[in-house]
Every structure is written in structure tokens, then in C-alpha cells.
Amino acid sequence: xxxxxxxxxxxxxxxxxxxxxxxxxxxxxxxxxxxxxxxxxxxxxxxxxxxxxxxxxxxxxxxxxxxxxxxxxxxxxxxxxxxxxxxxxxxxxxxxxxxxxxxxxxxxxxxxxxxxxxxxxxxxxxxxxxxxxxxxxxxxxxxxxxxxxxxxxxxxxxxxxxxxxxxxxxxxxxxxxxxxxxxxxxxxxxxxxxxxxxxxxxxxxxxxxxxxxxxxxxxxxxxxxxxxxxxxxxxxxxxxxxxxxxxxxxxxxxxxxxxxxxxxxxxxxxxxxxxxxxxxxxxxxxxxxxxxxxxxxxxxxxxxxxxxxxxxxxxxxxxxxxxxxxxxxxxxxxxxxxxxx
Numbered sequence: 001x002x003x004x005x006x007x008x009x010x011x012x013x014x015x016x017x018x019x020x021x022x023x024x025x026x027x028x029x030x031x032x033x034x035x036x037x038x039x040x041x042x043x044x045x046x047x048x049x050x051x052x053x054x055x056x057x058x059x060x061x062x063x064x065x066x067x068x069x070x071x072x073x074x075x076x077x078x079x080x081x082x083x084x085x086x087x088x089x090x091x092x093x094x095x096x097x098x099x100x101x102x103x104x105x106x107x108x109x110x111x112x113x114x115x116x117x118x119x120x121x122x123x124x125x126x127x128x129x130x131x132x133x134x135x136x137x138x139x140x141x142x143x144x145x146x147x148x149x150x151x152x153x154x155x156x157x158x159x160x161x162x163x164x165x166x167x168x169x170x171x172x173x174x175x176x177x178x179x180x181x182x183x184x185x186x187x188x189x190x191x192x193x194x195x196x197x198x199x200x201x202x203x204x205x206x207x208x209x210x211x212x213x214x215x216x217x218x219x220x221x222x223x224x225x226x227x228x229x230x231x232x233x234x235x236x237x238x239x240x241x242x243x244x245x246x247x248x249x250x251x252x253x254x255x256x257x258x259x260x261x262x263x264x265x266x267x268x269x270x271x272x273x274x275x276x277x278x279x280x281x282x283x284x285x286x287x288x289x290x291x292x293x294x295x296x297x298x299x300x301x302x303x304x305x306x307x308x309x310x311x312x313x314x315x316x317x318x319x320x321x322x323x324x325x326x327x328x329x330x331x332x333x334x335x336x337x338x339x340x341x
């Protein structure tokens with residue numbers, strides 16, 4: 001399949017087709033396609049050729065500029081023969097066509113609405129060829145129309161949105177998505193999980209570190225309560241035998257509660273299979289009775305004048321503080337963001 005964006009173009013880019021429509025792959029059903037959009041379909045593994053202008057690509061992309069005007073063999077062939085063919089088999093044809101139409105000024109052929117998958121493929125190309133600026137007039141509209149689909153919990157689109165928020169430098173979405181990842185990821189996010197998505201290891205490492213720190217702090221909080229009640233000192237304010245009995249009930253409830261949600265023996269880093277959200281949910285559901293909490297006469301007045309131990313309240317208050325610290329990441333921490341610098 002041949003596509004001539006510049007009939008006199010001196011550069012031919014060769015991509016490999018997929019089994020979906022070249023011009024409709026990832027386009028929303030409600031998309032305003034613009035004029036003269038061919039509704040052809042590509043065949044899987046079919047080679048798709050784009051005849052384009054090397055000057056346009058060199059102006060838009062420093063990567064192509066180095067490739068075609070530097071010391072690479074492509075530049076030498078172009079200089080000696082006046083034309084060159086470059087295979088780009090890893091690039092998505094539908095996303096590349098949109099990018100090429102923008103670069104060559106065919107704005108009426110650029111879709112006004114696209115799917116999340118196609119936007120992700122475009123983001124991959126923008127990162128690869130370092131040309132995000134050329135699509136800004138369109139990307140803001142694309143993202144605005146998809147913004148309502150930003151995940152509110154851990155879903156299979158979370159990493160796609162993380163990629164988009166990173167490449168297009170969307171600070172609010174970046175913070176919200178990384179916060180979800182920190183709270184709800186059940187394990188370390190490895191590089192192979194992001195596949196070809198251009199998400200830097202520094203971002204993944206920060207998410208993993210904050211997740212692990214939050215889980216570790218929560219486990220340390222529980223262990224500190226457990227160790228306090230395992231000691232010989234009576235902690236209940238009532239003291240004496242009533243206080244001893246109350247402490248024993250707290251210790252028993254805490255021990256059984258932790259064991260029931262798999263925290264005895266304590267899990268070890270990197271806490272595979274355990275998310276902060278799952279951990280906190282289990283702790284909040286734990287039964288943590290204290291004898292003095294229930295020491296009331298049937299008529300409603302307390303049998304003891306001292307206030308109750310409130311160990312459950314103490315545990316949950318500590319967890320609330322830890323949870324409030326998980327706020328996601330800021331683009332500015334990585335030297336990015338539309339308002340950075």
C-alpha cells in the first residue's frame with residue numbers, strides 16, 4: 001500500500017500493516033474525520049509505504065534531522081541518489097499517518113477525536129522522534145475528550161494514561177495516576193510490564209519506593225502496637241487486674257486480627273501480592289476489642305471512671321496519617337511540566 005503525502009517527496013518510510021483499518025484504527029465512532037480520509041484497510045504484515053518530504057521531517061524532528069543530515073548511511077544515500085527508503089517496522093501505521101499529516105500540513109485529514117490506544121501509539125512516536133510540539137494543537141483536544149475516562153482505580157488502562165500524562169506533560173493526571181499506582185499496585189512495577197511505553201525507570205522507581213514505604217510504615221505501626229501490648233507494663237488506664245485483663249484482650253485481638261489477614265509473620269519487602277489499599281482495608285476490618293471499651297452498665301453509665309483504651313482508634317489514626325502522605329508524584333520533580341522552569 002502506497003501513501004503519497006508529498007508526490008515529489010525524497011523519503012520513503014516503510015511500515016508494516018496490521019489487520020485493522022490503516023486510517024480508522026483507533027478513531028472514535030464520533031470522530032470528525034476531516035476531508036479526503038481514505039477508508040482503505042491494510043492487511044496484516046503488508047508493507048505500507050509513505051512518500052514524504054525529508055525537509056518537513058527534519059524540521060519537525062531532531063531525530064530525523066540527525067538521521068538524514070548527519071553521518072548516518074541514510075543521509076549518505078539521500079545525498080548521493082536524491083531519495084532514500086527507511087524501514088520503520090516497529091511504528092504503528094495509523095498513528096504515524098496522523099503524525100505525518102500534521103507535519104505536512106494536512107490538518108483536515110487529522111481526526112478530532114481518537115481512542116486511548118491510538119493516542120498512546122501517537123505518544124510513543126512523539127517520544128521516539130522527539131516532536132511533541134508539532135501535535136500540541138491537536139493533542140489538547142484529544143486529551144480533553146478522553147479526560148473523563150482517566151482511571152479512578154487500578155485498571156488495565158492505568159499505564160497507558162501514565163504514558164500519556166508523562167509525554168504530554170499533564171500534571172493533574174500524572175499526580176492522580178501515580179497516586180493510584182502507589183496505593184493499589186499489588187507489587188513492584190517492572191520495566192517489562194510497561195512494554196514499549198516510554199515511561200522512565202525513574203518514575204517507576206519512585207512509584208515502587210513510595211508504595212513500599214507506605215506498606216512498611218503501616219506494618220511498623222502494627223508491630224509497635226503489638227510489641228507495646230506484649231510487654232509487662234499495663235497500658236490500660238484502669239490499672240491492676242482490670243487493666244491487665246483489658247491489655248490481654250487487646251493483645252489477643254491484635255494478634256488474631258493480624259494473623260487473619262496474613263501479617264503474622266510479617267511480610268517482607270517488596271511485599272509482592274500486597275497493595276497498600278488491600279493492607280489498610282484488612283486492618284480497618286480487624287476486630288480490636290478492649291475490655292474497658294465495653295465496660296458499661298446496661299443502663300448506659302460506665303463502670304469505670306477512666307476513659308476507654310481506644311486502641312482501634314489509635315491504629316486507624318496512625319494509618320490515616322500514612323495514607324494522607326500518599327499523594328502521587330509531581331512532574332516538576334522530574335524536570336517536566338508545562339509550567340516547569
